Amino acid sequence: MAKSSWMYSCHEASRMISDALERNLAPTEWMRLRMHLALCKMCRDYEQNIHVLESTLNRLGDQGTQNDQLSDDEKTLIRSNLNTILKDASDTPKP
Amino acid sequence: MARDDEHLEAWIRDHGDYLFGYALSRLRDRELARDMIQDTLLAAHRGMKGFDGKSSPRTWLVSILKHKIADHIRLHVRTEQLHEDVQTDPTSDWFGSDGKWDHAPKAWKDNPEALCENVDFRKVLQSCMGHLPDAQREAFMLRELDGDDSASICKKLGISTSNFHVLMHRARMALRSCLQTHWFGGSRS
Numbered sequence: 001m002a003k004s005s006w007m008y009s010c011h012e013a014s015r016m017i018s019d020a021l022e023r024n025l026a027p028t029e030w031m032r033l034r035m036h037l038a039l040c041k042m043c044r045d046y047e048q049n050i051h052v053l054e055s056t057l058n059r060l061g062d063q064g065t066q067n068d069q070l071s072d073d074e075k076t077l078i079r080s081n082l083n084t085i086l087k088d089a090s091d092t093p094k095p
Numbered sequence: 096m097a098r099d100d101e102h103l104e105a106w107i108r109d110h111g112d113y114l115f116g117y118a119l120s121r122l123r124d125r126e127l128a129r130d131m132i133q134d135t136l137l138a139a140h141r142g143m144k145g146f147d148g149k150s151s152p153r154t155w156l157v158s159i160l161k162h163k164i165a166d167h168i169r170l171h172v173r174t175e176q177l178h179e180d181v182q183t184d185p186t187s188d189w190f191g192s193d194g195k196w197d198h199a200p201k202a203w204k205d206n207p208e209a210l211c212e213n214v215d216f217r218k219v220l221q222s223c224m225g226h227l228p229d230a231q232r233e234a235f236m237l238r239e240l241d242g243d244d245s246a247s248i249c250k251k252l253g254i255s256t257s258n259f260h261v262l263m264h265r266a267r268m269a270l271r272s273c274l275q276t277h278w279f280g281g282s283r284s
Contacts, residue, residue: 009190009193009194009195010190010194010195010196011186011187011189011190011194011195012194014186014189014264014268015186015264018260018263018264018267018268019260019264021263022245022259022260022263023256023260041199042195042196042199042200043196043200044202045199045200045201045202046196046200046271048200048202048203049200049202049203049271049275050267050271052203052205052206052207052210053267053270053271053274054239055207056207056210056211056220057239057240058239058242059207059208059211060211060217060220060240061240061241061242062117062240062241063211063217064120064217064220064221064224064236064239064240065116065117065120065221065240067116068112068115068116068119069112069115069116070111070112070115070129070132074115074125074129075107075111077129078107078111078129078132078133078136079103079104079107081133082100082103082133082136082137082140083100085137086100086137086140
C-alpha cells in the first residue's frame with residue numbers, strides 16, 4: 001500500500017476531527033486519524049483548538065447570542081403591525 | 096391593545112428583547128429579525144390553544160421563532176449554501192496543494208470556563224460567528240449553542256446528514272481561524 005494514499009493529509013484529518021464530534025467514525029477512519037495525529041503536532045493542536053471551542057460553546061449556551069435590544073420605536077412598530085393584522089382578520093366576515 | 100390581546104403586550108415586554116437577540120444573532124439583519132419576532136408573536140397568539148403551559152412562555156416562543164428562522168433559511172438562502180459539497184471546498188484555503196497546513200495551528204492556553212466569563216471574548220466570538228455564511232451559522236448555532244440533535248437540524252433546514260457534517264466542518268475551520276486571529280493572538284492563520 002502506498003504510504004501517501006493511506007495516510008490522511010492534514011486537510012483530511014481536520015475533516016475527521018470535526019466528524020468525530022458528529023458521528024461514530026468507522027474503525028479504519030478512526031485508526032487513520034489516530035495515526036496521523038500521532039505523527040502531526042499541527043493537527044494535534046488543531047484538535048485541541050476545536051475541543052476548546054466545542055466545550056466553550058456548549059457551556060455558553062444562550063449566553064452566546066446577542067444582547068441587542070429592540071428599540072422603543074421597533075416595539076411600537078411591532079405593536080401597531082400586530083394590531084392592524086389582527087383587526088383586519090376580525091373584520092373579515094367568517095364564511 | 097384590546098383586552099384579549101393583553102398577553103401580546105406582556106410577551107413584547109417580557110420576552111421581546113430576548114427573542115430579538117436570538118433572531119439577530121442568527122440572521123444578522125435588524126429588520127428581518129424584527130419581522131421574525133412579529134411573525135412569531137402572531138403565530139403564538141393564534142396558536143394559544145396549542146400552548147400546554149408545561150413549558151415556560153419563553154421556551155414556547157423561542158421554539159416558534161426557531162421554526163420561523165429555519166423556514167426562512169431553507170426558503171431564502173441560496174441552495175448552494177445548504178448543499179455545499181458541489182462547490183469548491185472553502186476549507187482548502189487553509190492548506191497547501193499537498194494538504195498540509197499553510198499556517199500551523201497552535202494550542203490555545205485559555206480554558207473554556209474562563210472564556211465563557213469573558214465579555215470581550217464573547218463579543219469577538221459573536222462577531223466571528225456573524226461572518227459565517229447564513230446556512231453554516233444557523234446549523235452551527237443550533238448544534239453548539241442550542242444543543243439540538245443533528246436529525247432535527249437536518250429536518251428543519253432540509254439538508255442531508257452528510258451536508259450537515261460538511262457545514263459543521265467548514266464552520267469550525269472558519270471560526271477557529273477567526274478566533275486565532277482576533278483573540279488568541281497573532282496575525283497567523
